[in-house]
Amino acid sequence: MNNMPKFLIGAGILLVLIGLLWALLGKFIPLGRLPGDISIRKGNFGFYFPIVTCIVVSVVLSLVSYIVRWFMK
Template sequence: MSRILIAIGLLLLLAGLCWPLLSRLPLGRLPGDILIQRQNFTVYLPVTTCVLASVILSFVMWLIRR
């Protein structure tokens, strides 16, 4: 369990350091993400982005446990 937490922490640190490069990726603006804009509010539902993140994290966890 501690190795997994350390790995997650290192991945978050790496993502933070690489944020200028990661912000250029089209994540959050994928087809299937729902954006509703009205005069007084905006609702954003990143459905496709969440599914993609889930698949990638599941694959990474599968590799770690293997």
């Protein structure tokens, strides 16, 4: 089997597992409402930018990418 189908199958399984973990652990880990996320409310206007959440997700995805590349060698 070619490497690309293996990668796509692995990525799909990984995304399903991440989705399941997010659904189950979302009650305990406030991903999207971490300290450091920017939230501004004034009257009818609300602005929310999850900067710390973006950094955490970026680090996790970078680690996953590194691990996938490590196993693909």
